[in-house]
Amino acid sequence: EADIYQTPRYLVIGTGKKITLECSQTMGHDKMYWYQQDPGMELHLIHYSYGVNSTEKGDLSSESTVSRIRTEHFPLTLESARPSHTSQYLCASSAGEQFFGPGTRLTVL
Amino acid sequence: GIQVEQSPPDLILQEGANSTLRCNFSDSVNNLQWFHQNPWGQLINLFYIPSGTKQNGRLSATTVATERYSLLYISSSQTTDSGVYFCAGGGELIFGTGTLLAVQP
Numbered sequence: 001e002a003d004i005y006q007t008p009r010y011l012v013i014g015t016g017k018k019i020t021l022e023c024s025q026t027m028g029h030d031k032m033y034w035y036q037q038d039p040g041m042e043l044h045l046i047h048y049s050y051g052v053n054s055t056e057k058g059d060l061s062s063e064s065t066v067s068r069i070r071t072e073h074f075p076l077t078l079e080s081a082r083p084s085h086t087s088q089y090l091c092a093s094s095a096g097e098q099f100f101g102p103g104t105r106l107t108v109l
Numbered sequence: 110g111i112q113v114e115q116s117p118p119d120l121i122l123q124e125g126a127n128s129t130l131r132c133n134f135s136d137s138v139n140n141l142q143w144f145h146q147n148p149w150g151q152l153i154n155l156f157y158i159p160s161g162t163k164q165n166g167r168l169s170a171t172t173v174a175t176e177r178y179s180l181l182y183i184s185s186s187q188t189t190d191s192g193v194y195f196c197a198g199g200g201e202l203i204f205g206t207g208t209l210l211a212v213q214p
Contacts, residue, residue: 033201037150042195043204058201059110088150097157098142098202103150 002027004101006091012107013081021076021104023091032074033092036060037103043090049074081108111136115196115205122186122212130181130194130208138198141172143181146193146207155181155194186212 004025013019025032030051035043035058045058049068063085064078074093078085086108091101112135122128132141143155156163156170158179163170167186172179179196193207 035204040193040209042206043197043202045201045203048201059203090150090152092202096140097154098197099154100144100152105150 006101006104010105014109015082017081019078019081021089023074024072025093027093029093029095031094034076035090037088083108111199111203113203113205115208119209124212124214126186127184132179132196132205134177134198141179141198143170144195188212188214
């Protein structure tokens, strides 16, 4: 079944740790996205990719980085997590209509 | 960049009531989507509706692209309709601030 997967679903980590949030899709889409959402607030685009080896920054400045080595895989990395990074991170893909994964709730202590 | 405004910001309904949610865009968009975010944070696709009218059960949506707005209609609301409703549009989706809907039994 075509879907978008994110792992982990929940992560609690200490300040200064390096973390990678995983996102994979079996939708066959070229375009993939990362959004950040604080509780009760709107989604903000932080990264997007139109295909392999293509990555762009979104409207919201973020200290995270992304890579797109395979079409189906779009991981997000934080080199040194801080409490200000505490948020929900949502991955999406599209070929027109956009679909979202279940999200990762990150808490940095 | 494109600005997206949603109204109302909050809405409380009794079960069985109907409601209309509105989304205004500051510029024309070539795509427009409506989502429902459930209490677990998952975004559920409701409609992909750059223009025209679509219906899916008790929900329907209308987009008037020339006037840069879209409407989401919820009829005979149920408690499971509660949550946040977002509209979004643009090449890379720009989201509105959402409408928080609470349906009371």
